[in-house]
Amino acid sequence: MQLFGTQEIRNNQFYMGGVSMEELKETYGTPLYVMDEQALTENMRLFQESFRHERLDTEVIYASKAFMNRAMVRLLKDSGLSLDVVSGGELYTAAKEDFPRERIYFHGNNKSPEEIAYALKEGIGTFIVDHELEFQRIALLLKGDRRPQRILLRVNPGIEAHTHEYISTTKNDSKFGLSIFDEATADFIKKMASDRRFDFRGLHCHIGSQIFEEESFLKAAKTMVEYMRTLSEKGVQVRELNLGGGFGVHYVQGDEPLNLNKLFEKLLAQLYTLLEKENLLPVKIMIEPGRAITATAGITLYEVGSVKKTFGGMHYVFVDGSMADHIRTALYDARYTAKLTGRMMDPQSDTFRVTGKACESGDILVKEVRLPLPRPGELLAVFSTGAYHYSMASNYNRLTKPPVVFVKDGGSRLVVRRETYEDLIRNDL
Ligand code: LLP
Numbered sequence: 001m002q003l004f005g006t007q008e009i010r011n012n013q014f015y016m017g018g019v020s021m022e023e024l025k026e027t028y029g030t031p032l033y034v035m036d037e038q039a040l041t042e043n044m045r046l047f048q049e050s051f052r053h054e055r056l057d058t059e060v061i062y063a064s065k066a067f068m069n070r071a072m073v074r075l076l077k078d079s080g081l082s083l084d085v086v087s088g089g090e091l092y093t094a095a096k097e098d099f100p101r102e103r104i105y106f107h108g109n110n111k112s113p114e115e116i117a118y119a120l121k122e123g124i125g126t127f128i129v130d131h132e133l134e135f136q137r138i139a140l141l142l143k144g145d146r147r148p149q150r151i152l153l154r155v156n157p158g159i160e161a162h163t164h165e166y167i168s169t170t171k172n173d174s175k176f177g178l179s180i181f182d183e184a185t186a187d188f189i190k191k192m193a194s195d196r197r198f199d200f201r202g203l204h205c206h207i208g209s210q211i212f213e214e215e216s217f218l219k220a221a222k223t224m225v226e227y228m229r230t231l232s233e234k235g236v237q238v239r240e241l242n243l244g245g246g247f248g249v250h251y252v253q254g255d256e257p258l259n260l261n262k263l264f265e266k267l268l269a270q271l272y273t274l275l276e277k278e279n280l281l282p283v284k285i286m287i288e289p290g291r292a293i294t295a296t297a298g299i300t301l302y303e304v305g306s307v308k309k310t311f312g313g314m315h316y317v318f319v320d321g322s323m324a325d326h327i328r329t330a331l332y333d334a335r336y337t338a339k340l341t342g343r344m345m346d347p348q349s350d351t352f353r354v355t356g357k358a359c360e361s362g363d364i365l366v367k368e369v370r371l372p373l374p375r376p377g378e379l380l381a382v383f384s385t386g387a388y389h390y391s392m393a394s395n396y397n398r399l400t401k402p403p404v405v406f407v408k409d410g411g412s413r414l415v416v417r418r419e420t421y422e423d424l425i426r427n428d429l
Helices: 021-028 037-050 070-079 088-096 113-122 132-141 183-193 214-233 260-277 291-297 328-332 421-425
Strands: 008-010 013-016 032-036 058-063 082-085 104-106 126-129 149-156 198-204 240-242 284-287 298-309 315-319 338-340 350-355 364-371 379-383 404-408 411-416
Touching: 013 021, 021 032, 021 298, 021 379, 021 404, 021 411, 032 037, 032 291, 032 411, 037 058, 037 070, 037 260, 037 291, 037 404, 070 088, 070 411, 082 088, 088 104, 088 113, 104 113, 113 132, 126 132, 132 149, 132 183, 149 183, 183 198, 183 214, 198 214, 214 240, 214 260, 291 298, 328 364, 338 364, 364 379
Parallel strands: 032 404, 058 082, 058 284, 082 104, 104 126, 126 149, 149 198, 198 240, 240 284, 315 350
Antiparallel strands: 008 013, 032 298, 298 315, 298 379, 338 379, 350 364, 404 411
């Protein structure tokens, strides 16, 4: 199996951040989200350093939906990355840690008036406008005496990246943004650009998630430049181009993530050439990675409760978590790597299905994995769960959400505490 960040195997035992899983279980219990703090900061740095071009201004914006809490915001603040938020809640979390408002980008296809008013009050840098009615809604809430509000428009460039249908966003019927093939879009852009209350900066697109094809990104960039030329002919200058996130990561053997250094070098070089040729410079180029920063930095640690072989031949491993803390398998048919953390190198005995406690047949964490025969009480880690796990967790079956622990340099610290039964009824009247 592939190890990431500070992950290592010592005497058949799995370690991350220099800490053994046994120790984490003793201290925090299971199930447990464990994040490799050094890997997180390293990944942030990698993006900051590789998404650069000597003649283009660039910016890396972290998509907080992948994994967010106050400790993560603190790391981001130090990293120099900007922040993409999609809800009042994400904005609130960032504001609580006093994340620089100028570096916050507010996304979403249905921002409520309350969220817009809150974001305006906080003085966030940029709204990514989704459609015209939303633009009007923001305009209505602007106060007269402030600087023009920076905005980008989310557009749909019609690129279809090879990814799961639910996480691909640029088909013609996507709910996000406005199509560049619709002539009304350019008219709307002209209108925004000439509105004095706003500072129309440019365009945003996001072609999907968990993408492994370089060509998808290059094609999106090229299509966007062509559209920028169309707009320029209509008298609108685009000064910022945000290409979104979507950089695929490793979950199972066979997943081959792009070399980001190479991708960015090629992407930015291509962009520079095209923009210069079309006389569209200067343009600032942005990206919004989420998964690629956090996914492989995280694992989920479970305790094996039991094993059971069905009459039909399915060999189940029951763990103390569920689809409530791990929804991606049920939702996207996602695949994962799992290991017994105390017997990393032992020979495998059978193919197992890892399932949890939820009252539902679809409660599958890992569909198929080769393991030694698990024993009750042993620890099982599911890998690459640092993105869209903690952030997508629910309380289905009134299960409490696992805590989040950061490990680093042989130590660990709790950054989100385990939910209690009391937390579950907190809002019940
Ligand atoms: N920017 C925008 C506007 C987005 O919509 C997204 C993801 C990102 C950036 C970050 O994409 P990333 O680099 O993480 O692929 N829950 C799904 C993923 C949904 C992604 C939604 N948007 C999953 O678990 O696979």
